[in-house]
Amino acid sequence: MTITYRNLKGAPLSADELDQNFKELHERLEKLEETVLPLSQGGVTRITQEGAELLLNLRQKRS
Secondary structure, three states: OOOOOHHHHOOOOOHHHHHHHHHHHHHHHHHHHHHHHHHHOOOEEEEEEEOOEEEEEEOOOOO
16 A cells, blocks of 8 residues: 555545555554564654654663
8 A cells, every 4th residue: 555645646635545544654653563663672762754764763672
């Protein structure tokens, strides 16, 4: 699934397109929680965006 952008579509998004965008973001976040969070063993301390990049700051659990 892809995210639909209003500026690329050239028209307002429909309610269904907006719902699909939120669903897509939710599913991507769930994948991050399932893969990145357990690997870091400490969790994500901050999520930021720089341009098209999504940056995750991780905290490693000390043993």
